[in-house]
Amino acid sequence: MRPTAGLRRRLGGIRQRTAFLTAGIPLQCAAFCLALAVLPVPVLTAVQRHRFRAMLDIVVPPATTEAIASRGLRDRLASPVVRRQLGYHLFAGPLVALGAVGTLVLGALGVAAVTVLLWIWALPAEWRIDHRGYLNTSAYISVGGLLVLLAAVRLTGALVRADGYAASQLLGPSRTEQMRRRIENLSESRAGVVDAADLERRRIERDLHDGAQQRLVSLAVNLGVARATLKDLPPDVRKVIDEAHREAKEAITELQDLVRGLHPAVLEDRGLDAALTGLAARVPVPVRLTVAVDPRPSPTVEAVAYYVVSETLTNVVKHAQASQVVVHVERKRGTMSVTVVDDGVGGADPSGGTGLTGLVKRVASVDGSLAIDSPVGGPTTVTVELPCAQ
């Protein structure tokens, strides 16, 4: 009878796990002796890692990139990474090796017991005559051996799991290290997402600027020409043309306002100073503007700073009833600060208002901070700090 595929797979698994543990025994012992002398812990760790990868396909990530081997003994012992690795080599590893030796012995005993009826014939016939009822005893021993074998198999699995757990805990990165790496990865990917969104905004702006806006302008021009030249049209036709002309001009204005909120071309072409001047000149409240951003920050940070000023000025016009606004943008090495002060009625609530929520989110997307100071009766001060890469 041929064994089924499932059974073959099971047997293969048992063989693999046993081989893995067996390979561990001399290694753990050697590691124990060597680690006692705090010898090349990283080397031992690398060998152990290789054993996991080669025999079980378990990847234990490297704990740290810091070069430990090049330092003195005292430093090495002080390093938490080395200490955790020593913990594996001196304690967990040897324990597993001990367990592995025990399991192998148990397995050998089990095999011997199961096959007792085969080799009992090798004993002299006198012995068999002296021990009557040996067949019954052998049967018991065989069954017992079978149970022992099963236990050994179970134990093998448990030991492999325990070894894997110990290795990942002690040879791999610590929880703090894992968190740190995760945070690094997340920050990197978030920066990527923010940049991508910003790039998309700029692309949309360009498309509108070079496409739709130009078309609308030429449409409005043509309608204007029609209005000015076709003087002898019936009044209702004239009315339609007038209407269309006005609509086209309003559409241009609307589109410009939309683009202004997105990412105006002037920002990309000429930087914050020029863009904010254009913005401030359109506000119906007198604005004092000072911009000192040298060197130019990244386009993403620039866009956020522009957005902050744009949104804040919009809020001032809507709610503050201010007679004067002061906008100050300054870059000091790694930080760009944006301050907007208005002498309006105050009482702006940082938690309320959709505009402010969007502002907070946009500032947070580049790890910036936003503070609003707005006592009832004014003045209101909005302060935003944005980190920019040096």
Next chain:
Amino acid sequence: MRAVVAEDSVLLRVGLVKVLEMAGFEVVAEAGDERGLLAAVEEHRPDIAVTDVRMPPTYTSEGVRAALVIRKQWPETAVLLLSQYVEEQYAADLLASDTARVGYLLKQRVADVEEFVEALRRVAAGGTALDPQVVSQLLLRRRSDPLDRLTAREREVLELMAGGRSNLGIAEQLVVSESTVAKHINNILAKLDLPTADADHRRVLAVLRFLGIAQ
């Protein structure tokens, strides 16, 4: 009056030519970039060159560069710049040597055909036409105390006046009488400590000097 038009968007160029012809100008050449514009001006010596600011190859300030060359080499040709957005530095560069025969307007102003035609004629005749947006940005740049003393209405009048408009033009724009405009202007000139002048262009010159962009 002969004119040259430079604009890379064909659609808008057609519209511009139409407006110019309607205003009685003869369009002698059209161009789509800086080189074409300069070649056309050199060949035809027109009374006015109307040009877009952003043109191929880099789409940054080709029009401004060409305008500065024209001002220097063929000063009798007036220059009217059209821009998608206002960059007051460009206007300042243009006005630095001479405020006569210069215009700087937003592109969308072309759609207000009558006003645009008026600006065209003014510039071709040796005057100035600045977009109100340009002037308000110049005002923003010029952080001076006397400006703070102006009322909101006076600021509006100042913007239009600095843009090169006549009293009548300002009165029509703000829907007030000419005498009211004259009163506002006198107040403004007094507050800014500027000499009163009857001629429009002298007045513009005074205001632009005050804004720190004219010699």
